[in-house]
Amino acid sequence: GGGGGRARPLEGRHALVTSGPTHEPIDPVRYIANRSSGAQGSAIAAALRALGARVTFITGPATAPPPDGVRIVAVETAAQMLAAVNDALPADIAVFAAAVADWRVAEASERKIKKDAGGLPELQLAENADILARIARMEAGRPELVIGFAAETHDLHEAARAKRQRKGCDWIVANDVSPGTCIMGGSENAVTLITGDGAEDWPRMSKAAVAAQLAERVAGHFALQAA
Ligand code: CTP
Ligand code: CA
Numbered sequence: 053g054g055g056g057g058r059a060r061p062l063e064g065r066h067a068l069v070t071s072g073p074t075h076e077p078i079d080p081v082r083y084i085a086n087r088s089s090g091a092q093g094s095a096i097a098a099a100l101r102a103l104g105a106r107v108t109f110i111t112g113p114a115t116a117p118p119p120d121g122v123r124i125v126a127v128e129t130a131a132q133m134l135a136a137v138n139d140a141l142p143a144d145i146a147v148f149a150a151a152v153a154d155w156r157v158a159e160a161s162e163r164k165i166k167k168d169a170g171g172l173p174e175l176q177l178a179e180n181a182d183i184l185a186r187i188a189r190m191e192a193g194r195p196e197l198v199i200g201f202a203a204e205t206h207d208l209h210e211a212a213r214a215k216r217q218r219k220g221c222d223w224i225v226a227n228d229v230s231p232g233t234c235i236m237g238g239s240e241n242a243v244t245l246i247t248g249d250g251a252e253d254w255p256r257m258s259k260a261a262v263a264a265q266l267a268e269r270v271a272g273h274f275a276l277q278a279a
Pocket of ligand 1: 182
């Protein structure tokens with residue numbers, strides 16, 4: 053792939069983007085979830101599309117609308133998201149913006165759990181596979197540029213740097229999700245981009261502007277590759 057004019061620098065590139073929360077069932081009517089709206093992931097998919105990439109958008113049950121012009125794969129659980137990511141490969145760019153549930157209920161009940169069963173239900177949890185780390189550490193067919201997110205409430209820079217190393221991804225977009233920042237569910241974001249060259253604090257801006265700037269950086273990476 054590659055090439056294309058200045059306006060569509062990602063023409064011929066395939067980007068996959070994960071987005072939104074995942075829902076992990078407890079029983080047929082209940083689930084474990086988180087506060088992700090999917091807004092940042094949708095904006096990134098739209099921004100990559102705008103630069104000419106073909107985009108596969110793998111989304112959990114998000115409240116933000118998906119972008120136009122992308123292939124949408126709707127999933128519910130982390131396990132389904134991992135399978136959808138594997139199905140979408142190969143890709144040149146993979147952006148893991150989803151707030152994947154870290155844990156699922158080990159054995160979801162097939163029947164609604166009732167109060168009259170006596171006592172309190174005990175939820176046995178199991179850890180979900182780390183989708184980002186799996187893809188970043190692929191031996192063959194790894195996307196050239198693997199970008200993760202880091203949602204932190206404290207020690208943002210240090211935690212994000214450590215996360216980049218641990219997961220083996222190329223870049224990390226780190227954001228502070230402490231209560232009061234209004235990031236999760238809000239329309240703005242304040243991020244730090246961690247690359248192999250160090251950390252850059254970006255000013256607080258709209259999620260659309262973060263996405264546009266990130267897409268430009270992606271295009272810059274591929275332009276350098278081609279030069
Ligand atoms: N991620 C993933 N699969 C998981 C968990 C996380 O792909 N099962 C991805 C997220 O999409 C994000 C990155 O990993 O790009 C970091 O997610 P985060 O929740 O910040 O990190 P964790 O490794 O889950 O660590 P913790 O939640 O304990 O901080
Ligand atoms: Ca997590």
